[in-house]
Amino acid sequence: MASEILIVTEAELRQTVHLDETAIAVVEEAFVALAGGNVVMPPILSMELAEANGEVDVKTAYIPGFEGFAIKVSPGFFDNPKLGLASLNGLMILFSAKTGLVQALFLDNGYLTDIRTAAAGAVAARHLAPERVETAGVMGTGVQARLQMQAAHLVRPFERLLVWGRDQAKAEHCAKELAELLGIDVRAETNPEKLVARSQLVVTTTPAREPVLKSQWLHPGLHVTAMGSDQAGKNEIDPKAIFEADLYVADRVSQTELLGELRSAIEAGFWKKDTPPELGAIASGAVAGRRSEDDITICDLTGTGAQDTAIATHVYFLLKDSDAGTRIEA
Amino acid sequence: MASEILIVTEAELRQTVHLDETAIAVVEEAFVALAGGNVVMPPILSMELAEANGEVDVKTAYIPGFEGFAIKVSPGFFDNPKLGLASLNGLMILFSAKTGLVQALFLDNGYLTDIRTAAAGAVAARHLAPERVETAGVMGTGVQARLQMQAAHLVRPFERLLVWGRDQAKAEHCAKELAELLGIDVRAETNPEKLVARSQLVVTTTPAREPVLKSQWLHPGLHVTAMGSDQAGKNEIDPKAIFEADLYVADRVSQTELLGELRSAIEAGFWKKDTPPELGAIASGAVAGRRSEDDITICDLTGTGAQDTAIATHVYFLLKDSDAGTRIEA
Numbered sequence: 001m002a003s004e005i006l007i008v009t010e011a012e013l014r015q016t017v018h019l020d021e022t023a024i025a026v027v028e029e030a031f032v033a034l035a036g037g038n039v040v041m042p043p044i045l046s047m048e049l050a051e052a053n054g055e056v057d058v059k060t061a062y063i064p065g066f067e068g069f070a071i072k073v074s075p076g077f078f079d080n081p082k083l084g085l086a087s088l089n090g091l092m093i094l095f096s097a098k099t100g101l102v103q104a105l106f107l108d109n110g111y112l113t114d115i116r117t118a119a120a121g122a123v124a125a126r127h128l129a130p131e132r133v134e135t136a137g138v139m140g141t142g143v144q145a146r147l148q149m150q151a152a153h154l155v156r157p158f159e160r161l162l163v164w165g166r167d168q169a170k171a172e173h174c175a176k177e178l179a180e181l182l183g184i185d186v187r188a189e190t191n192p193e194k195l196v197a198r199s200q201l202v203v204t205t206t207p208a209r210e211p212v213l214k215s216q217w218l219h220p221g222l223h224v225t226a227m228g229s230d231q232a233g234k235n236e237i238d239p240k241a242i243f244e245a246d247l248y249v250a251d252r253v254s255q256t257e258l259l260g261e262l263r264s265a266i267e268a269g270f271w272k273k274d275t276p277p278e279l280g281a282i283a284s285g286a287v288a289g290r291r292s293e294d295d296i297t298i299c300d301l302t303g304t305g306a307q308d309t310a311i312a313t314h315v316y317f318l319l320k321d322s323d324a325g326t327r328i329e330a
Numbered sequence: 331m332a333s334e335i336l337i338v339t340e341a342e343l344r345q346t347v348h349l350d351e352t353a354i355a356v357v358e359e360a361f362v363a364l365a366g367g368n369v370v371m372p373p374i375l376s377m378e379l380a381e382a383n384g385e386v387d388v389k390t391a392y393i394p395g396f397e398g399f400a401i402k403v404s405p406g407f408f409d410n411p412k413l414g415l416a417s418l419n420g421l422m423i424l425f426s427a428k429t430g431l432v433q434a435l436f437l438d439n440g441y442l443t444d445i446r447t448a449a450a451g452a453v454a455a456r457h458l459a460p461e462r463v464e465t466a467g468v469m470g471t472g473v474q475a476r477l478q479m480q481a482a483h484l485v486r487p488f489e490r491l492l493v494w495g496r497d498q499a500k501a502e503h504c505a506k507e508l509a510e511l512l513g514i515d516v517r518a519e520t521n522p523e524k525l526v527a528r529s530q531l532v533v534t535t536t537p538a539r540e541p542v543l544k545s546q547w548l549h550p551g552l553h554v555t556a557m558g559s560d561q562a563g564k565n566e567i568d569p570k571a572i573f574e575a576d577l578y579v580a581d582r583v584s585q586t587e588l589l590g591e592l593r594s595a596i597e598a599g600f601w602k603k604d605t606p607p608e609l610g611a612i613a614s615g616a617v618a619g620r621r622s623e624d625d626i627t628i629c630d631l632t633g634t635g636a637q638d639t640a641i642a643t644h645v646y647f648l649l650k651d652s653d654a655g656t657r658i659e660a
Contacts, residue, residue, distance in 0.1 A: 005437065007337065007435075007658060009658060009659070009660040010660060011660075038381075040377055040378065040379060042375055042376065042377050043375075045372055045373075045375040045388060045390070046372065047370050047372050047390060047392060048370065049370060049392050049427075051394055052392075052427060052430075054430055056390070056392075056401075056425075056430065058375060058388055058390075058401065060375070060377060060386070060388075062377060062379050062381075062382075064381055071386075071388065071403055073401055073423060075425055075430030075431075076430065077428070077429050077430035080429055080430070083429065085429055085431070089429075089430050089431055089432065090430075090432075091423070091432055093403060093421070093423075095403075095405055097379075097382060098382060098407070099407050099410055099413065099415055099419075100382075100384055100386065100405030100406065100407035100410070100419050100420075101405075101415070101419055102419065102420075102421055102437060105435060107335065107432060107658070107660040109660075326658055328337060328339060328437070328656055329339070330339040330340060330341075330437040330439075
C-alpha cells in the first residue's frame with residue numbers, strides 16, 4: 001500500500017509556520033504528557049566528529065495521544081561559515097505513531113527547533129511569571145532573544161522591554177528589531193543588573209559558560225527562564241540563585257541535572273533540595289507553581305525530544321491538507 | 331546557499347540499486363575502516379513502544395574518507411500486517427561528511443539494509459570460505475536466504491546449493507527461486523545435518539532463539555556465516571561451535587558480544603579466548619584469516635552502522651547524476 005510523504009523545505013516552513021498560540025498550546029501539551037509519565041524519550045544520541053569539526057545529535061520522543069512522533073537530526077559543522085554555509089542544519093522526520101510509516105520530512109535546518117524552544121519559554125512564562133509583567137528583560141541578542149520575547153509577549157503582554165548583550169551594537173540592533181516586531185518600547189540596557197532590577201520577567205538566551213545573572217540581583221516578583229544551557233559546560237545563572245529562588249522548575253530533571261543550570265548548582269554544592277518539579281507538572285496543576293506575586297521563580301530549559309514531536313505533529317496538521325511542500329508516493 | 335537534496339523511493343531504489351561487486355566492495359571498505367579505528371559509531375538508539383506494539387532503532391556511523399555519513403531509522407510496528415502494511419519500514423538519511431548538509435533521503439523501507447547485509451555476507455565468504463566451494467547451504471527461507479546466496483555466489487561461484495527451512499514448502503519455493511536466479515542446481519534439503527555435511531559454505535539466516543546448527547556437524551573445510559542474530563534473545567549456532575571452530579570472526583565485537591552468537595557462547599561459558607578478530611581486520615590483511623583449506627571458520631554478523639553509511643554513500647554516487655528520484659532545493 002503506497003503512502004504519501006510530505007516534504008517541506010526551510011523556506012516553505014518559514015512562510016507557513018509561525019510562533020503563535022497554537023504552537024505554544026501543543027508544546028504545553030507535550031510537557032504535560034512528559035511529566036505525566038508514559039512518554040518514551042531515550043537519551044540523546046550524540047556523535048562527536050573531531051576530524052570534521054562537527055557534531056550530530058539525534059533526539060526523539062514518543063508521546064501517547066500524539067498521532068506522530070518525530071526524530072530530529074541536528075548536525076553542527078563549525079567550519080561551515082568558511083564555506084559560506086550555516087553551522088547548524090538538519091531535519092525532523094515525522095512518523096505515524098500507529099504504523100511507523102514516514103509521514104513528513106521537515107528540512108527545517110533548525111527553524112522548528114527555534115519555534116518549539118521559544119514556545120517552551122512561553123509555557124514557562126504563562127505558568128510561572130507574575131500575572132502582571134510591565135517590563136521584561138532579555139539577556140543575549142541572537143535568534144532566541146527575539147523569539148523568546150515574541151513568545152513571552154503572547155502570554156504576558158508587557159509594555160517595556162530591555163535588551164542586554166556583551167556586544168552593545170548587537171543589543172541595539174536586537175532592540176530595534178523587537179520594537180518593530182512587538183510595537184512596544186524596547187531599549188538596549190548596558191547594565192545587566194539594572195535590566196534584572198527593572199524586570200518582572202527575564203529570559204537568558206546566551207551560550208555563557210560563566211553566569212550572566214547573579215544571585216544578589218534576584219528580587220521579589222521576578223521570574224527567570226534560562227534557556228541557553230544545553231551542554232555540560234554552559235552556565236547562565238549563578239548557581240546560588242537556583243537554590244535561593246522560591247521555586248526552581250526543570251523542563252526535564254534528567255536533562256537539567258546533566259546539561260542545564262541545575263548541573264552547575266549541584267556541582268557548586270548549592271542544590272540540597274529534593275528532586276525539583278518539572279514544567280509539565282506545573283502546567284497540568286499537579287504541582288503548585290508561583291504561590292504569590294512576590295515569589296522568585298526560575299525555569300531551566302534544556303530542550304526535549306517531546307517538544308520536537310509536538311511541533312512536528314503540529315506542523316503536519318497545519319500543512320497536510322494545504323498545497324505547501326512536495327508530496328511523494330512511497 | 332541552497333543545496334539540492336535527492337529523494338528516492340523504495341520502488342526507485344529497487345529498480346536502480348542491485349547487489350553487485352561494487353556494493354560488496356564499498357561494504358568491505360567500511361569494514362576495513364571500522365577495524366582500523368577512527369570510525370565514530372555510537373551505540374544504537376533504541377526505543378520500545380509497548381503501547382503501539384512497535385520499536386524504533388537508529389543507527390549511524392561516520393567513516394573517515396567516506397564523503398557522507400548515513401543515519402538510518404528503522405521502525406518495526408508489529409500490528410501493521412493487520413492493516414495490510416509491512417511491519418518494517420524506515421529510511422536512510424545521507425549527510426555530507428564535510429558540511430553536515432542533507433544530501434539524500436532514501437525511503438527504502440529496509441531495502442538498502444537488505445543489500446548491505448547480504449554484501450557483508452559476501453565479504454565474509456570472500457575472506458573466510460575455502461577457495462573452492464562446490465556446494466553451499468543456506469538455513470532459512472526468507473529475503474536474506476535469497477540475497478545471501480546471491481551475494482556469496484558472486485565471490486564463490488558454487489555449482490550446487492541446498493536450502494533448509496522449518497517449513498518445507500517455503501524451502502522448496504526458495505530453492506526454486508534461487509535456481510532461477512543463479513542458474514545452478516538448487517534443492518531443498520529436509521535434514522539440516524546433511525546440508526552442513528555436504529557444504530563448504532553455510533549461511534544461517536533465521537530468527538532462531540535455539541541453535542539450528544549443532545557443533546558436532548562442523549567438519550574440516552567448512553565456513554559458516556551466521557547473520558540471523560541481532561538481538562540478545564536470538565541464537566543460531568550451538569555455543570560450543572563458536573569455541574571449537576579454528577577461527578571465530580565478529581563484524582563488531584562490541585555488538586556480537588551483546589547481540590550475536592558470541593553472546594550465547596559467552597553466556598554458555600564456552601568463550602574463554604581473547605578478544606576475537608573483526609571482519610575488517612581479516613579483510614585488510616592485518617589479521618590472518620583461514621590458514622588452510624581444512625580450517626573451520628565462523629563469522630558472526632549483527633549489522634553495523636558502518637555498512638549503512640557505506641551503502642548510502644554508494645547509492646548516492648550511483649544516482650546523483652542520474653535522473654532517478656526527486657530533487658528538492660533546500
